[in-house]
Amino acid sequence: MKTAKTLAASLVSAAILSTFTTATFAADVPAGVKLAPVQELVRGNGTEPASLDPHKTEGVPESNVIRELLEGLVNQDGDGNLVPGVAESWETKDNKTFVFHLRKDAKWSNGDALTAHDFEYSFKRAVDPKTAAPYSWYLEMTTMVNAAEIIDGKKPASELAVTALDDYTLEIKLEQALPYFVAMTSHTTLKPVHRATVEKFGDKWTLPANFVGNGAYKVSEWVVNEKIVMARNDNYWDNDSTVINKVTYLPIENQVTDMNRFLAGEIDMTYEMANEHFKRMQKEQPDSLKVTPYLCSYYYGFNNKKAPFDDVRVRKALSYAIDRDAVAKFIVGKGELPAYNFAHQKVAGLQVDTPDYATWTQKERNAKAAALLAELGYGKDKPLEFTLLYNTSENHKKIAIAVASMWKKTLGVKVNLENQEWKTFLDNRRNGNYDVTRAGWCGDYNEASTFLSLMQSNNGNNDQFYNSPAYDGFMNGAMAAVDDAVRSDNYRQAEAQLAQDMPLAPIYHYVNARLVKPTVGGYPMNNAEDKIYTKDLYIIAK
Amino acid sequence: MLDNKQNSEALSEFADKLEIEGRSLWQDARMRFMRNRAAMVSLGILVFITLLVAFGSHLSEFAFDDTDWGAMHHAPSIESGHYFGTDSLGRDMFVRTLLGGQISLLVGVMGAFVAVLIGTLYGATSGFLGGTVDRVMMRLLEILYGIPFMFFVILLVTFFGRNIFLVFVAIGAVSWLDMARIVRGQTLSLKNKEFIEAAEVCGVSKWKIITRHIVPNVLGIVAVYATLLVPQMILTESFLSFLGLGVQEPMTSWGALLQDGSQTMEIAIWQLLYPAAFMVVTLFSFNYVGDGLRDALDPKDR
């Protein structure tokens, strides 16, 4: 591939002026591969998208569909490296002011030219309170000048520091130096929308009859809860390299159903893979099973405000006594990585120390855990008793049962399991109505702050109510750092602080396992954010 | 944990109710029921299953919540002591199947009991009184029908927390609605029959006509429908677990076991088959007991 011309996302390099030349990055069919006559792809996509408007969505299924329909400034290749999208090249001197040079041949699906003004309009639309974008805070995360004030209603949206210098040059100003800003622009929220269409049709602009986009595909049919069908967009600038003509997304919530429809030959790529069936598929469909790292962490959060979990010894004891190898190997068992750190270990550029307890054997951990609880006077006659909260799901249930049984066996702790329906669960977790809760976190972009900022005391998602000035200090240090090494060191210390305070017990780091027909070529095996572009795939003749 | 006593209590209570009013009608019915071989055999099976469910778990060396990483998805075998195999966490299916029966039998019988009691009286009253009363009662039924059950359950959990008693409230709330409609239909037709008209002319009170003449005449269809309700209530219970009500792991129920088993049909069919077999046998028995009751109580057969 064209790695020589790509900027590795992992190289969160300090600002050097970097320029790129136009190249094709779409489906890269190796010589000798015979393509199938019918180039159509059907994908399982979890749930029905809430919207196809990039400024109204938050979930993964939405992002998957929008990735086909709209193209941002940059894309990712199969290894997660950044490759030019609408922007041919970009430059920055101080990591605060970024200038993007847009390709001149980019068009909307109705033939209109795609210009820097479209991006300016779209970014301003994303922060405008009138749009009410749930992910508008993402622009705040980029520290784009005035974003926070606009969302708060203190300044008009027109004040956002994004400017079309001319039709093909876009300038963006940030408040803080953010070397990974370019990587952040591949996010769904920063995709462009077609102004005339949006203004003409309002909420209805995404419907097949109205839709105008700039991606490799355009919506041709949409039946809620059944399917979204997309056809090739002939006006896409790199249309010549696109091989697949039609792609269909099916909202299939049940993993077994997803698998069954794959086995019946109706789906080319499933969304996920049920744990229970993984071993069977390994035997029956070894050529179809694809496992890739996936930037999400699974953990149990302690209610740090509530006794006895306000005592670090209780938190540590419970964390130590979780046999992560057993969970990873026996319960999820798809190649998930046992976790002792919070941030996913495949996060680009992240270097953390292995915490002490990770190096002990499980026996040592159990002994240490029992000693900690004994110190506090918990024992056979006075067992620690609490409730473990999780949201209803087969996987969460099994892990909860397993961990509860580990705690019971090694520490004599009495655990009551409590499952709740999703929204009730969220409400209780957010309001601190729990002792220990199941949680998971997925990265929005491939950089450590997407995980680690979560545990800052002022973060709205810090449901563990962890409040450590030391930790906040490291995180602020990382944000303010101009030098990569300094930032990296701050992250390292932040993770060490987590291992010391144990506000949460990391359990495993995700992988993404799915069934992909062997005839699907170009499937990326190393994109940790699971950003798959159908335009990069092709169907091989049998 | 639930004691199976409650279960048998509910049954005996039901039987007591039958007997309290025991004039010759009820004695007659009992005689006829005893002579029905299928019904008696089924009753025997039900008693056996109830006992097994209540005490059978002591027959195994395993506890219901013992996870075992070395024995996940273990097929049934006598040597290993896992007579019904193990589940996906290595827990013994024999113990869990028996244990699951406790809550499921209770829920099934309870649901049917509430349906018979409230549904029958409500339907018979509505149909017999007719006119405005009937209309109001039926519109009320339509409203109860329309209220989203999911929110009802979510609110129950929110305001009262997780409590096994609430399972019965939730099951009871839905089980009788269809029964009321069916009984009302029968009553509408019955009330034009000569013997009801005769009773009215004789000045028998309305309540007495309903309980003495209408209800015994609809019991046949009530018994049939009640047996249909039992499996539905058992499955409803597992839906309640989804919403955070109902039994909580590591406890279990037949509905929950079936749900889990259906996810692993292709790899560990025994996880589905054993609980299903227990449920089928139980429901067949309920069915024949129901038929026996129907025949025994049929006033026309005298």
Added chain:
Amino acid sequence: MIKFILKRMLEAIPTLLVLITITFFMMRFAPGSPFSGERSLPPEVLANIEAKYGLDKPVLEQYFSYLGSLAQGDLGPSFKYKDYTVNELVAQALPVSAKIGSIAFIFTVLMGVSVGTLAALKQNTWMDFSIMSTAMAGVVMPSFVLAPTLVYIFAIKLQWLPAGGWNGGQLQYIILPMLGMSLLYVASFARIMRGSMIEVLSSNFIRTAKAKGLPYRHIILRHALRPALLPVVSYMGPAFVGIITGSVVIETIFGLPGFGKLFVNGALNRDYSLVLGLTILIGSFTIIFNAIVDILYAFIDPKIRY
């Protein structure tokens, strides 16, 4: 008859109003909001969204403004499916549920009644026994077991039928979900029909007819069938509503875009307007079908009056 229908229509309005009111406030008391997610939104972002959907106003005001737009036939925007209004979502799901529901319903009633009658006529023979055993299995077998089994046999192993999808409702896409949906009800109808028929056959007027020496078939068709249908007709109300509102399990397994999935997803996502819209619709179905059942009673037993 016309008077009866008019009266029913008038009664439907307060009934629905009570239903709407209860449902509306029940949903607001439920924990969680339509816009809470794994990532909690910053307060100012949440405020923007709530303002957009009018959720920042007092609940009573929201209630009356909902009734106001309802009176004009507007069910409001969906909170979950943000590109659609509830009217559009309902319009998309209605033909699907109506098509598969009515086919399943007709199949169910015809199968249930004929099989149940057959079992009653052959009471206590091997035929009765095998029919009733199958029926019992049908009642016990939950759809989440039945449907994957059908898929496994007919779609994966035999490859005769597709494992899912709707595609405008072509026949091959309907067969498996219809079977999955109707088995429970076929079995229930058969059980009720059998019980009812046996009861009627043992009643005095049939005995009289037999004594008169009327032909057996004549007795069954002319005298026994109508009264025996009475409880079946009663059960048709709940069964029809149950089938038409769809089984979320069946719809999930077969990927059908019907009411069941819409309703459950709406409830789980706290999509207030979508749930209310569907509740009104399902409530109306219940009311209409109960009225039809009441009319049918009069055909079965001309003596029935209201």
